[in-house]
Amino acid sequence: MRTAHDASTYVAAQRDAAAALPAAGRRWLDQCRSAALAQLELTGLPDQSNEDWKYTPIRPITREAFAPAQAGSDCPRQFVVASTIPNLDSYRLVFVDGFWSPALSNLDGLPAGVTLAGLGQMLDNDPARIEPWLGSALGSEPHGFIAMNSSFVGDGAVVEINAGVVLDKPVELLFVSGCGGSGRLSLPRNLVVAHSGSQATVIERHVSLLENRSLSNSVSEVIVESDARLTHHAVQQESPRSFHVGGLFVRVGRRAEFCATTVTLDGALVRRDALINLDDEQAQAHLDGLYLAFGRNHVDNHTHVVHHAPNGVSREHYKGVLGDRARAVFHGRIVVQPGAQQTDSQQRNQNLLLSRDAEADSKPQLEIYADNVKCTHGATVGQLDEGAIFYLRSRGLDQVQARRALTRAFAADVLERMVPTALRSYLEQQVNDRMQAVSEIER
Amino acid sequence: MLSIKGLHAKVDDKPILRGLDLEVGPGEVHAIMGPNGSGKSTLANVIAGRDGYEVTDGSVRFLGCSLLSLTPEERAREGVFLAFQYPVEIPGVSNVAMLKEAVNAVRKHRGEPGLDAMDFLKLARERLKLVEMKEEFLYRSVNEGFSGGEKKRNEIFQLAMLEPRLAILDETDSGLDIDALKVVAGGVNAMRDSARSIVLVTHYQRLLEHIVPDWVHVLADGRIVRSGDKELAVELEQQGYGWVNSGADQAVGVG
Numbered sequence: 001m002r003t004a005h006d007a008s009t010y011v012a013a014q015r016d017a018a019a020a021l022p023a024a025g026r027r028w029l030d031q032c033r034s035a036a037l038a039q040l041e042l043t044g045l046p047d048q049s050n051e052d053w054k055y056t057p058i059r060p061i062t063r064e065a066f067a068p069a070q071a072g073s074d075c076p077r078q079f080v081v082a083s084t085i086p087n088l089d090s091y092r093l094v095f096v097d098g099f100w101s102p103a104l105s106n107l108d109g110l111p112a113g114v115t116l117a118g119l120g121q122m123l124d125n126d127p128a129r130i131e132p133w134l135g136s137a138l139g140s141e142p143h144g145f146i147a148m149n150s151s152f153v154g155d156g157a158v159v160e161i162n163a164g165v166v167l168d169k170p171v172e173l174l175f176v177s178g179c180g181g182s183g184r185l186s187l188p189r190n191l192v193v194a195h196s197g198s199q200a201t202v203i204e205r206h207v208s209l210l211e212n213r214s215l216s217n218s219v220s221e222v223i224v225e226s227d228a229r230l231t232h233h234a235v236q237q238e239s240p241r242s243f244h245v246g247g248l249f250v251r252v253g254r255r256a257e258f259c260a261t262t263v264t265l266d267g268a269l270v271r272r273d274a275l276i277n278l279d280d281e282q283a284q285a286h287l288d289g290l291y292l293a294f295g296r297n298h299v300d301n302h303t304h305v306v307h308h309a310p311n312g313v314s315r316e317h318y319k320g321v322l323g324d325r326a327r328a329v330f331h332g333r334i335v336v337q338p339g340a341q342q343t344d345s346q347q348r349n350q351n352l353l354l355s356r357d358a359e360a361d362s363k364p365q366l367e368i369y370a371d372n373v374k375c376t377h378g379a380t381v382g383q384l385d386e387g388a389i390f391y392l393r394s395r396g397l398d399q400v401q402a403r404r405a406l407t408r409a410f411a412a413d414v415l416e417r418m419v420p421t422a423l424r425s426y427l428e429q430q431v432n433d434r435m436q437a438v439s440e441i442e443r
Numbered sequence: 444m445l446s447i448k449g450l451h452a453k454v455d456d457k458p459i460l461r462g463l464d465l466e467v468g469p470g471e472v473h474a475i476m477g478p479n480g481s482g483k484s485t486l487a488n489v490i491a492g493r494d495g496y497e498v499t500d501g502s503v504r505f506l507g508c509s510l511l512s513l514t515p516e517e518r519a520r521e522g523v524f525l526a527f528q529y530p531v532e533i534p535g536v537s538n539v540a541m542l543k544e545a546v547n548a549v550r551k552h553r554g555e556p557g558l559d560a561m562d563f564l565k566l567a568r569e570r571l572k573l574v575e576m577k578e579e580f581l582y583r584s585v586n587e588g589f590s591g592g593e594k595k596r597n598e599i600f601q602l603a604m605l606e607p608r609l610a611i612l613d614e615t616d617s618g619l620d621i622d623a624l625k626v627v628a629g630g631v632n633a634m635r636d637s638a639r640s641i642v643l644v645t646h647y648q649r650l651l652e653h654i655v656p657d658w659v660h661v662l663a664d665g666r667i668v669r670s671g672d673k674e675l676a677v678e679l680e681q682q683g684y685g686w687v688n689s690g691a692d693q694a695v696g697v698g
Contacts, residue, residue, distance in 0.1 A: 386494070388531050388533050390531075391533065392536075392541060393492075393516045393519070394515050394524075394527075395541060396546075396548040396549045396552075397516060398514075399516070401548070405536050406536065408536075409536045412535045
């Protein structure tokens with residue numbers, strides 16, 4: 001038996017790296033990092049005795065000691081060009097193993113009232129601006145991986161939309177992992193702040209340069225102030241040998257609206273946490289998710305929505321398509337705090353199993369401490385409808401065409417309403433390609 | 444066109460068809476009538492190749508080839524079409540997407556080039572008119588939220604698009620009001636052709652007033668017990684199926 005590389009591996013790595021992290025020596029930041037480090041050391045990496053990790057063994061990750069990636073690795077420009085989404089006009093920040101690459105980014109025409117920058121640069125040049133935000137949406141570290149990210153916090157994206165500004169194009173954050181070789185750990189931390197009345201769309205994409213084994217540990221903190229509208233699309237499409245842990249931590253203000261889509265197309269082990277705090281009255285959150293997992297992929301989506309104030313709305317709809325021996329976990333926790341009357345909350349999780357050996361675990365968890373609320377949830381795990389398959393075959397579609405059409409239809413409604421449409425078309429194509437590649441081997 | 448000899452079939456180990464013979468020539472319209480449970484729908488499903496229908500004896504030949512060894516899609520591509528008694532709702536798959544894939548699968552099988560989007564739409568618009576359906580139905584999910592009548596019209600629309608050589612209509616008249624019945628019948632009549640055979644499976648004579656059959660067969664206890672021309676249907680309507688049961692083998696109650 002090989003040694004497991006547990007938290008101590010990363011604690012030691014952090015101690016080696018700490019002095020060279022951006023703005024090291026600045027007291028508040030050093031404190032943030034060392035508090036997170038202490039947390040990581042204390043709680044360790046999560047194991048299955050932790051209820052939130054019951055169905056997700058992290059053994060595949062702890063088999064290897066991933067080394068924190070260094071800045072300055074090369075990512076060919078052609079790769080970035082080839083990775084672009086057709087017809088998507090965006091302001092783009094590119095990150096190489098988690099480090100901002102100004103040379104590969106494109107901020108042409110960025111209007112006034114919008115800041116797009118690397119976190120590292122901001123920490124060096126204007127740390128006072130970052131100080132109030134960093135960690136504010138995250139709150140306490142929910143588990144060891146997030147603590148690991150916080151202990152290394154150094155680079156990532158900063159997106160700030162000034163009050164009242166309506167951004168004309170989406171902001172695209174492209175994270176390319178595996179640039180520095182195999183076995184690298186990238187640790188981006190992103191901060192998105194939408195000030196009062198502003199509107200913007202942020203697209204966060206995670207891709208791999210090579211079929212390297214890598215570990216991405218990516219955390220985004222989002223603050224949506226009153227009357228603002230922020231849309232956040234996360235697309236996880238790293239290599240089938242990659243590991244991805246990450247989270248989205250959001251605070252939503254009065255009458256503000258946060259819409260998110262989380263799409264997982266590939267990855268050996270993917271765990272995404274989402275914590276949405278509806279802080280003030282009439283705040284809204286719409287969370288959609290689509291995950292595809294084949295082979296021995298494992299996808300775990302953990303959502304946690306907290307209604308703190310009256311008249312909040314939350315909608316959650318996650319769908320999964322699983323084939324081969326893949327496994328998916330959905331844990332949807334909804335908390336309605338005392339006083340959050342007239343909360344209107346719906347949660348749905350639907351899983352489609354294409355093979356006998358695939359497995360889905362779905363766990364809704366409602367905690368309601370207010371007496372005048374409307375909360376519903378539903379979870380399903382099912383197979384393709386044999387009646388529908390026969391119907392299509394009786395029209396001349398073969399087994400594969402029929403199964404593919406029905407699988408595509410199952411996945412389609414998550415993407416249906418997605419804006420920008422260029423991203424939607426791209427994802428529909430990606431989903432189809434993925435089906436194309438696997439449906440031949442099903443049954 | 445279709446030649447069935449000594450067909451025996453089981454569903455869930457229960458014998459339903461028990462020595463059925465039927466000959467359908469090109470261009471002919473045959474009606475299969477009979478009481479509930481006589482095996483009418485089983486016959487339709489066996490011809491289309493639905494899982495769960497086990498043929499234990501006999502043969503089904505279509506244009507000289509055995510159908511029974513073919514998959515459902517191979518049968519469809521050879522030109523067999525089943526209009527379902529209960530058309531399936533398929534959310535997320537549009538009529539147009541399904542039919543384009545289906546029509547081109549059939550064309551490819553026949554060695555014809557696939558239709559491009561323009562030609563396909565032109566054909567679809569033309570055929571929609573046969574069953575008085577609006578174009579929006581093309582873009583709606585297959586049968587999803589359709590009324591009973593719309594579902595049956597959609598079946599006949601698909602028939603018209605796929606231009607089969609043999610169409611089996613399984614209880615297409617059930618659940619239709621008289622106006623919808625006339626529309627459906629009109630669509631079927633428009634598709635009558637000297638090279639296309641039609642088998643109408645029905646409980647009632649009503650449909651046959653609008654689609655006049657060349658032959659009428661009475662199915663009871665898994666066998667054809669009587670055949671005649673369209674007058675037989677009228678007789679059945681007047682007398683009911685009581686005489687059928689009293690004269691037929693009552694060993695197994697499949698009602």
